[in-house]
Amino acid sequence: xxxxxxxxxxxxxxxxxxxxxxxxxxxxxxxxxxxxxxxxxxxxxxxxxxxxxxxxxxxxxxxxxxxxxxxxxxxxxxxxxxxxxxxxxxxxxxxxxxxxxxxxxxxxxxxx
Amino acid sequence: xxxxxxxxxxxxxxxxxxxxxxxxxxxxxxxxxxxxxxxxxxxxxxxxxxxxxxxxxxxxxxxxxxxxxxxxxxxxxxxxxxxxxxxxxxxxxxxxxxxxxxxxxxxxxxxxxxx
Numbered sequence: 001x002x003x004x005x006x007x008x009x010x011x012x013x014x015x016x017x018x019x020x021x022x023x024x025x026x027x028x029x030x031x032x033x034x035x036x037x038x039x040x041x042x043x044x045x046x047x048x049x050x051x052x053x054x055x056x057x058x059x060x061x062x063x064x065x066x067x068x069x070x071x072x073x074x075x076x077x078x079x080x081x082x083x084x085x086x087x088x089x090x091x092x093x094x095x096x097x098x099x100x101x102x103x104x105x106x107x108x109x110x111x112x
Numbered sequence: 113x114x115x116x117x118x119x120x121x122x123x124x125x126x127x128x129x130x131x132x133x134x135x136x137x138x139x140x141x142x143x144x145x146x147x148x149x150x151x152x153x154x155x156x157x158x159x160x161x162x163x164x165x166x167x168x169x170x171x172x173x174x175x176x177x178x179x180x181x182x183x184x185x186x187x188x189x190x191x192x193x194x195x196x197x198x199x200x201x202x203x204x205x206x207x208x209x210x211x212x213x214x215x216x217x218x219x220x221x222x223x224x225x226x227x
Contacts, residue, residue: 041219090156104155
């Protein structure tokens with residue numbers, strides 16, 4: 001089954017404690033993205049990757065890091081989480097030239 | 113900068129009522145257009161998409177959307193909504209030839225259908 005898998009789905013952490021949200025897709029997609037969803041703000045792109053070892057900032061990259069060492073994986077790293085990073089995070093992927101995103105189930109992060 | 117605007121933030125309808133959700137974008141070039149739906153507690157799923165050709169596109173669950181290039185609009189419609197259509201709806205735009213990883217999303221419209 002074609003899917004985008006994120007882990008963890010739910011996480012409560014404290015300010016400053018580094019965490020990683022993993023994302024994996026099994027569709028051999030070139031493009032992968034991270035979004036955060038906040039009430040009234042819709043979805044905002046954090047980072048995206050056009051292919052292995054190619055990443056770029058989205059609209060709200062501050063406080064986040066990403067890496068793309070393998071085509072299927074695109075982890076999101078919060079080096080020193082802060083309460084304003086409390087949000088619902090979605091990973092998504094798409095094939096070359098389609099523009100159609102496939103989303104993961106979401107990861108709800110709370111930073112105390 | 114490119115942007116997507118959804119005019120209705122919260123819509124409440126009774127079952128069997130007709131639905132139209134507005135979406136406008138600001139970009140002068142060629143675009144790909146999408147509507148995504150997010151049911152309560154779930155991830156976003158593609159409802160329908162427009163790349164080229166017939167400007168009236170049909171999606172899943174009886175939804176359709178019309179691309180009007182002169183108005184920079186891509187409104188979503190359904191003739192008769194059901195309670196199960198209660199969800200949040202997002203319009204999104206991708207610039208043709210651009211980075212397909214970057215969809216620009218509207219703020220979303222929450223649809224509540226009363227049984």
